[in-house]
Amino acid sequence: MLDDEGRAVGPWAEEPKLSFDELREGLEHMVTLRIFDERMLLAQRQQKTSFYMQHLGEEAVSCAFRRALNDGDMNFPTYRQAGLLIAGGYPLLSMMNQIYANAGDPTHGRQLPVLYSAKDHGFFTLSGNLATQVPQAVGWAMASAIAGDTKIAAAWVGDGSTAEGDFYAGMVFASTYRPPVVINVVNNQWAISTFQGIAMGGSETFAHRGLGFGIPSLRVDGNDYLAVYAAARWAADRARNNLGPTLIEHVTYRAGAHSTSDDPSAYRPAGSGSAWPLGDPIARLKQHLIVSGEWSERTHAELIAKVTEHVIETQQKAEAIGTLHSGSRSSKKFMFEGVFEEMTPHLQRQRKEAGF
Amino acid sequence: MNRPTVRREAEAKAPTTTKRMTMIEAIRDAHDVAMAADDRVVVYGEDVGYFGGVFRCTAGLQEKYGPTRCFDAPISEQGIVGTAIGMAAYGLRPVVEIQFADYMYPAYDQLVSEAARLRYRSAGDFTCPLVVRMPVGGGIFGAETHSQSPEALFTHVAGLKTVMPSNPYDAKGLLLAAIEDPDPVIFLEPKRVYNGPFDGHPDRPIVPWKNHRLAEVPTGHYVEPLGKAAVRRPGTAVTVVTYGTMVHVSLAAVSESGIDAEVIDLRTLLPLDLETITQSVQKTGRCVVVHEATLTSGFGAELVALIQRECFYHLEAPIFRVGGWDMPYPHVHEWNYFPGPERVGRALRAVVEAD
Ligand SMILES: Cc1ncc(C[n+]2csc(CCOP(=O)(O)OP(=O)(O)O)c2C)c(N)n1
Numbered sequence: 001m002l003d004d005e006g007r008a009v010g011p012w013a014e015e016p017k018l019s020f021d022e023l024r025e026g027l028e029h030m031v032t033l034r035i036f037d038e039r040m041l042l043a044q045r046q047q048k049t050s051f052y053m054q055h056l057g058e059e060a061v062s063c064a065f066r067r068a069l070n071d072g073d074m075n076f077p078t079y080r081q082a083g084l085l086i087a088g089g090y091p092l093l094s095m096m097n098q099i100y101a102n103a104g105d106p107t108h109g110r111q112l113p114v115l116y117s118a119k120d121h122g123f124f125t126l127s128g129n130l131a132t133q134v135p136q137a138v139g140w141a142m143a144s145a146i147a148g149d150t151k152i153a154a155a156w157v158g159d160g161s162t163a164e165g166d167f168y169a170g171m172v173f174a175s176t177y178r179p180p181v182v183i184n185v186v187n188n189q190w191a192i193s194t195f196q197g198i199a200m201g202g203s204e205t206f207a208h209r210g211l212g213f214g215i216p217s218l219r220v221d222g223n224d225y226l227a228v229y230a231a232a233r234w235a236a237d238r239a240r241n242n243l244g245p246t247l248i249e250h251v252t253y254r255a256g257a258h259s260t261s262d263d264p265s266a267y268r269p270a271g272s273g274s275a276w277p278l279g280d281p282i283a284r285l286k287q288h289l290i291v292s293g294e295w296s297e298r299t300h301a302e303l304i305a306k307v308t309e310h311v312i313e314t315q316q317k318a319e320a321i322g323t324l325h326s327g328s329r330s331s332k333k334f335m336f337e338g339v340f341e342e343m344t345p346h347l348q349r350q351r352k353e354a355g356f
Numbered sequence: 357m358n359r360p361t362v363r364r365e366a367e368a369k370a371p372t373t374t375k376r377m378t379m380i381e382a383i384r385d386a387h388d389v390a391m392a393a394d395d396r397v398v399v400y401g402e403d404v405g406y407f408g409g410v411f412r413c414t415a416g417l418q419e420k421y422g423p424t425r426c427f428d429a430p431i432s433e434q435g436i437v438g439t440a441i442g443m444a445a446y447g448l449r450p451v452v453e454i455q456f457a458d459y460m461y462p463a464y465d466q467l468v469s470e471a472a473r474l475r476y477r478s479a480g481d482f483t484c485p486l487v488v489r490m491p492v493g494g495g496i497f498g499a500e501t502h503s504q505s506p507e508a509l510f511t512h513v514a515g516l517k518t519v520m521p522s523n524p525y526d527a528k529g530l531l532l533a534a535i536e537d538p539d540p541v542i543f544l545e546p547k548r549v550y551n552g553p554f555d556g557h558p559d560r561p562i563v564p565w566k567n568h569r570l571a572e573v574p575t576g577h578y579v580e581p582l583g584k585a586a587v588r589r590p591g592t593a594v595t596v597v598t599y600g601t602m603v604h605v606s607l608a609a610v611s612e613s614g615i616d617a618e619v620i621d622l623r624t625l626l627p628l629d630l631e632t633i634t635q636s637v638q639k640t641g642r643c644v645v646v647h648e649a650t651l652t653s654g655f656g657a658e659l660v661a662l663i664q665r666e667c668f669y670h671l672e673a674p675i676f677r678v679g680g681w682d683m684p685y686p687h688v689h690e691w692n693y694f695p696g697p698e699r700v701g702r703a704l705r706a707v708v709e710a711d
Contacts, residue, residue, distance in 0.1 A: 076442070107479050117478040124445065125478035135438025136470065142439055143446035146398060146424045153442070165462070169435030176430055256507045338476045339515050341483070341538040344583070344627040 001227040006287030007095030012230040018067070020294040023285065026067065026225050027295075029087040030059040030282045031303055035046045035311045036082070036092060040099055043315070044260045047098050048323035049113050053079050057255030060225040060281035061186055063087045068232035069122060069154065076124045076137035077156045079114050080186065090121045092314045102322030102329055108338075109330035130161040134183065141179035141239070152180040152239040159206055160191020163199040170248075175213035178244035182235040183210070185247065186222065188254035189277075193267035210247030222250030225279040225285045332356045363560035372652050377573045378565045380550045382524035383413045383489075386531035387451065389577050390669075391432035394449060397535060400428045401436055401453030401489075407452055411491060411550060420636075437488060440574035441471050444486040449535055457544065458501045462552040464509070472515030472539040486540045487531070491547035492520070493601050493648050495558065495694055500684035505649035507602070510542045511626045511658065517582060518625040520544040522603040523553070526623055529580030537582060546648075556605035556696040575640035583627035587636070594642040594708050597633055597659055599623065602646045604697065611701035615708055625655055633659070634666040641672040642710075644703045648695060651679035673710035676703040 003015050018026070037054040044052040055062070062083030069075070075084050085095060097104035099113040107117055107125075117125030124140075127133060137155035144151045157167055162185055164267040174181055185206045189196045200206060210217030218239070228250060235246035255276060257264050289295030322328040335353040336343065343351070360534035377385060390397045399414055405428040408415025417426040429436045433454055440450040454460045460467070467488065474484040494503030510518040519534055519541060521527040527545070548554050552562040565571035588603055593615050596606045598620040610617045618636050622629065637643045643663055645656040656677040663675055678695045686693055 066671075074446075106481070107477060110479070111477055115477070119478070119481045125474065125482050127477070129465060129471060131437065132466060132470050133437050135466070136442035136445065138435075139439025139442025139450075140446045141442070141444040143398075143448045143450075146443075146448065147446070166434055166438060166466075169432045169438055172430045172432055173435050173439050310576045334479075338480055340517070341475070345630065346627065 001221070001230065002169060002224045002284050002288050006284065006291045008226055011071060012227065016230070016233050018226070018229060020289065020292065023225070023289060023336065024295070026063060027282065027285050027289065028303060028307065029063040029083060030225070030285065031058060032307050032311065033059045033083050033086050034051065034282060035304070035307050036086070036095070039311050040096070040314055041260065041344065043099070043323070047325065048319070049101070050324055051113050051260055052099065053259045054112050054256045055080050055082065057276070057280070058186065058188055058222065059083055060228050060285070061222045061250045061252055064215045064225045064228035065154070065184065065232040066230050068236040072122065072151045072152065073153065074122050074124055074137070074140055075154045075156065076133035076140070077126060078130065078133065078158055079126060080158070081156050082114065082116070085116060085123055085257070088121045088123070090118055090123070093317055094118070096318035097321060100318055100321070100323040102318065103320045103331070104318070104329060105330050110334070111303070113253035125300070131157050131164035133157070133167040134167050135173060137183070138170045138173045138179060138181050141181035142177050145177070145179045147251070150240055152182065152236060154182045154184060156184045156186065158191060159185060159187040159189065159196045160194060160199045162206055162209065171210070171213045173246040175215055180239035180242065181245045182232070182239060183245060183247045185217070185249045186252060187249055188252045190254050190258065190268070192258045192262060205249060207247060207249040215245050215247050215340060217249070218248040219249045219251060221278065222252030223281040223284060225281060268290070297341060360398050373575050374572045375575055376566060376571050377524045378551050378571070379521070379527045379545065380411055380413055381618040382528040382573050383531055383545065384415060384417070385418055385573065386528040386535070387414060388458045390451070390532055390535045391425060393577060394580065396449040397448065397451060398426070398443060398448050399451045400429045402429055402430060402431055402455045410455055411547065413489070414453065415646045420603060423523050433459050434466050437463040437466040437471065440486050440488070441466060441474065441484055444484045445474065446479050446484045446519045448547065449485055451487040451489065451535055454488060456498070456502050457490040457492040457506050458504045460488070460490055460506065467510070467516065467540070467542070468513050472513050475539065476515060483538060484540045487534045487543055487544060488540070489543045491550070492521055492544045493548050494685050494690050495547045495548040495554070495601070497687065497690060498685070499687035503685035503690065505647065505680070507544055507625055507649060508653065508655045513653055515540070517541045517627065518544065519582060519623065520546060520551065520600040520625065521623060522546065522621050523568070524565055524573050525570040526580055528573050529578050530582065530623060532577065533579040533582050536579065541582070544600070548601045549604060554601060554692070555608035555609070558691045558694070580623070583623045583629055585623055585629035585632040586621045587618060587632065588621045589617070591616040592640060593617055594644060594704055595620060595633070595636040595640045596644050596646060596700070596704070597622065597663070598646040599625065602648055605695065605697055606646050606700050609697035609704060612697055613701040613704050615704050617704060617710070628662070630662055630666065633663060637663055637667040638670040640672050642707045643671070644678065644700070644707055645675060646678045646700055650682045651677060652682050654679050673707045676707050678703045
């Protein structure tokens with residue numbers, strides 16, 4: 001939708017339209033996510049947490065998608081969709097507490113950093129096992145249909161992870177029962193060191209995968225905030241009107257490393273990260289607002305300053321509670337709790353033996 | 357359409373009448389009672405809807421509750437369990453059938469990495485009140501892929517409860533408890549005793565449940581709590597700890613050997629009723645553990661470890677284990693694989709005669 005000058009063009013630009021206020025807010029969400037990433041990446045380098053995964057280049061996908069959802073809808077995300085939380089107003093402090101596994105961590109220090117869980121914000125608890133969430137999202141949507149509810153589900157999976165059997169199991173169920181689900185494939189072109197072609201095989205696109213199942217499938221410029229929103233809105237409306245599932249392939253580019261544990265220079269052409277294939281989603285939305293007369297370099301600089309200050313302030317609050325190796329951490333008693341609703345006798349015994 | 361609701365009148369009415377049922381009928385009846393009482397209960401699996409399941413455990417449910425409450429699933433075990441986890445997280449109470457326990461391996465990741473951990477990893481944010489039913493065990497000439505008893509693969513996973521009834525009464529009461537349980541429950545149905553108790557002699561026909569005390573099943577709602585074992589036969593000479601089909605085989609072995617053994621039917625493997633086992637073994641001083649699953653690293657190993665810890669100073673002989681041999685279930689030789697009353701009897705004698 002956004003052309004090289006930043007103008008919104010083509011039929012999808014017409015309807016539904018976001019207001020400039022909404023677009024400015026969208027820009028703020030993306031900027032927040034990027035600055036949050038920068039700070040947390042640094043925190044990992046300073047050993048305040050064990051691990052981090054950044055979104056660099058992919059901010060538009062989750063931030064714009066979130067706009068098409070209502071309260072009560074449920075995302076079944078993978079690890080590069082923190083934008084769903086940020087754009088949904090989830091507290092940055094809770095995210096940082098989770099990353100630091102401190103006493104404020106909603107998951108009681110049980111989960112790997114960035115594997116958030118926030119039911120009230122429509123964010124299903126993240127699993128480290130790739131693609132398992134796809135049939136779960138479909139099942140949640142089936143339940144919503146069975147219950148006669150209007151809530152919808154959104155599944156999230158990376159291009160590499162579409163090779164997992166769970167992806168196809170989810171597609172079969174989505175295709176068979178036509179529940180209100182949007183299946184998002186985030187094609188950031190890399191699965192750690194493995195190029196997208198390895199998972200895609202002989203088909204032309206990941207969107208093609210949906211067609212074989214009879215699932216309407218879109219391929220969208222994932223670095224274009226407006227385009228992601230338009231596609232998300234179309235798919236979400238379809239789901240809400242009981243027209244069944246949609247697959248969206250978001251074509252984007254992972255400009256950074258896969259995680260703090262890898263170095264893309266070992267497997268990617270030098271400089272490709274900074275060449276921004278598809279363009280920087282933040283720069284593109286910013287440009288759109290500027291050519292529309294709704295933004296300027298000055299307001300953008302102000303936004304960055306404001307967000308940076310907010311993120312740093314929040315980080316100080318989180319670090320005052322604790323980080324992975326210092327300060328307070330979640331109580332050991334949580335270790336034995338929550339395996340079952342009621343603690344079983346064998347666990348009670350083990351907890352006693354462990355001394356807490 | 358209305359949101360699903362729980363109607364608890366069924367529960368308020370204590371069952372007053374009983375009916376003779378096979379285990380299959382009791383399981384079907386448990387579904388019926390649960391589905392009538394609670395709109396959230398949804399039942400599906402391969403061939404489960406229209407046909408009522410290959411063992412007919414869900415027959416008639418689709419007709420009665422409609423195709424949104426009871427339906428056929430694609431042949432995708434990971435899809436069946438995966439979607440059921442999503443449904444449970446939504447707030448429904450899915451009961452899914454894996455056609456044979458041998459086919460749960462494709463769904464294993466969903467059970468182990470997802471269902472079992474949802475409550476823990478989300479700190480209670482999301483829960484997974486799910487029942488996965490599957491027929492287990494051999495003795496039907498199903499060869500290696502229709503005969504397995506994979507219970508140890510579930511009890512080893514933190515966050516799953518594992519149940520295996522041995523008779524119609526328990527099957528219904530335990531299944532209702534499993535459906536009402538707030539956590540994921542693996543419900544294993546020993547298919548050799550679906551239609552009647554079985555004394556372990558392949559040359560004799562299965563005795564129909566007709567005249568069995570435990571086929572007298574209350575109509576309406578009742579639960580048998582998870583985690584409670586039953587003493588099937590009191591005795592003083594040795595304790596047999598077992599479950600599922602092997603309860604019947606062990607009882608046959610006891611009567612054929614003339615040894616005054618106490619036979620404990622675990623009914624639930626996790627949580628385990630260690631107290632009932634301990635009381636018995638401390639009384640008899642001797643113990644044989646019997647299961648159909650392959651011996652090595654089987655659930656029997658867990659039982660022996662716990663029993664020796666609790667009863668070491670009461671034991672007068674080493675604890676013996678009887679189980680399936682460590683190989684895939686062989687087709688034509690399945691009765692040589694199956695731990696029959698003769699093998700159990702041999703273990704009983706060895707333990708009783710040991711000084
Ligand atoms: C079942 C499973 N296999 C392997 C991994 C290890 N792993 C973590 S991320 C990843 C690459 C995923 O690539 P993709 O789906 O394209 O998502 P992206 O990281 O590019 O966002 C792998 C192999 C895992 N977490 N789970």
